[in-house]
Amino acid sequence: MGNLTAFILFLYFFSLHQSLAAAAAxxxxxxxxxxxxxxxxxxxxxxxxxxSAACASNKPTTIYVPRGRFLLRNVHFRGPCRNxxxxxxxxxxxxxxxxxxxxxKSGNWLLFEGADGVSVRGGTLDAQGPALWECxxxxxxxxxxxxxxxxxxxxxxxEIIGLTSLNSQMFHIVINGCENVKLQGVRVSASGNSPxxxxxxxxxxxxxxxxxxxxxxxxxxxxxxxxxxxxxxENVTCGPGHGISIGSLGKDxxxxxxxxxxxxxxxxxxxxxxxxxxxxxRPSKGFVRGVVFQHALMTNVQNPxxxxxxxxxxxxxxxxxxxxxxxxDVSYEDIQGTSATEVAVxxxxxxxxxxxxxxxxxxxxxYKNRRAEASCSNAAGSVSGLIEPTSCLY
Numbered sequence: 001m002g003n004l005t006a007f008i009l010f011l012y013f014f015s016l017h018q019s020l021a022a023a024a025a026x027x028x029x030x031x032x033x034x035x036x037x038x039x040x041x042x043x044x045x046x047x048x049x050x051x052s053a054a055c056a057s058n059k060p061t062t063i064y065v066p067r068g069r070f071l072l073r074n075v076h077f078r079g080p081c082r083n084x085x086x087x088x089x090x091x092x093x094x095x096x097x098x099x100x101x102x103x104x105k106s107g108n109w110l111l112f113e114g115a116d117g118v119s120v121r122g123g124t125l126d127a128q129g130p131a132l133w134e135c136x137x138x139x140x141x142x143x144x145x146x147x148x149x150x151x152x153x154x155x156x157x158x159e160i161i162g163l164t165s166l167n168s169q170m171f172h173i174v175i176n177g178c179e180n181v182k183l184q185g186v187r188v189s190a191s192g193n194s195p196x197x198x199x200x201x202x203x204x205x206x207x208x209x210x211x212x213x214x215x216x217x218x219x220x221x222x223x224x225x226x227x228x229x230x231x232x233x234e235n236v237t238c239g240p241g242h243g244i245s246i247g248s249l250g251k252d253x254x255x256x257x258x259x260x261x262x263x264x265x266x267x268x269x270x271x272x273x274x275x276x277x278x279x280x281x282r283p284s285k286g287f288v289r290g291v292v293f294q295h296a297l298m299t300n301v302q303n304p305x306x307x308x309x310x311x312x313x314x315x316x317x318x319x320x321x322x323x324x325x326x327x328x329d330v331s332y333e334d335i336q337g338t339s340a341t342e343v344a345v346x347x348x349x350x351x352x353x354x355x356x357x358x359x360x361x362x363x364x365x366x367y368k369n370r371r372a373e374a375s376c377s378n379a380a381g382s383v384s385g386l387i388e389p390t391s392c393l394y
Contacts, residue, residue: 025060028053037068039095044073055081065090074106079114090123100132104144108151119159125149129167133194146170153177161185171198180207187214192240194218206230220245227256233263243273248311250284250325257287264294274304281310284324291330298337304365309350323350331359339365344372347379354378364388
């Protein structure tokens, strides 16, 4: 009887082991599918085959990119997939073609669409953007607009962990129409004079979290577009760049608002802006509300705190109009550091829709070792604690 019991237990644990093994992730190494780590051989088809196989699997899968440089044209990672546990583990570098025309007219270099439960871990994306930046500088509209390095659209439950994005042609990372996206330990790097190279852009998305990330670029470090809700940004370093910006908003009349945004424990160094809200000076149904800027350190920042509701580039399509975007319930708590200009706090709000319930708490900003200044138009709110420069809210 004892032997029978032991045999039954053996069968049980053997079956359990087999079941666990079957449930374990299958790995697709791109080398096995034809990729070459030499930076010259086109590995686009190999990575596409790996995605197709992983997406078709009904159990967790891993796509593995080992060390080396892998040349890629545009790759579209399209869902939905049969499983919701795909890991893309990158130990090497994915590099775009040297000829910027190869991907420059496509919108996105790498795009996840309709994905659910995908995790991208490690690796470097090198879009080789400088040649296109120079083209735009010298030839202007004769050049392609450029591709976003990594796009996510209509996707959910996504993770981007420990990824580095170098020299994007346009935006580095765009999150559009997504739910529950986490970025952590991401590094973004481009020249301070690179055009339109926003680090991370979020729009029409909810539940996005950006943690422990370092961004150096030629445009906004983080830009927050229409329809963004429940966004959390923490432990982000920005510089060079144009700061963390909500907007520009209100370009369209029928436009979704921005609400429930928290930005905390952020450092800005030698940036054009620090904490900015920017709206077009034209009619719109848009809004900004429920924003908390907390624990920010400014070092030589041109505009540490700014609300600009009269954005009208080149005075096209908006002269003589006022912004319809309603800004309310915005808090600035523990904002410290130095301004590169005399006016460190500027609230230039809409005449038709004044800013309401702006709150300042423990703000101390100086200019050349002396007290900076504040400027307000159509801005109402309250203050508490030490406030330097002196508040101009009514």
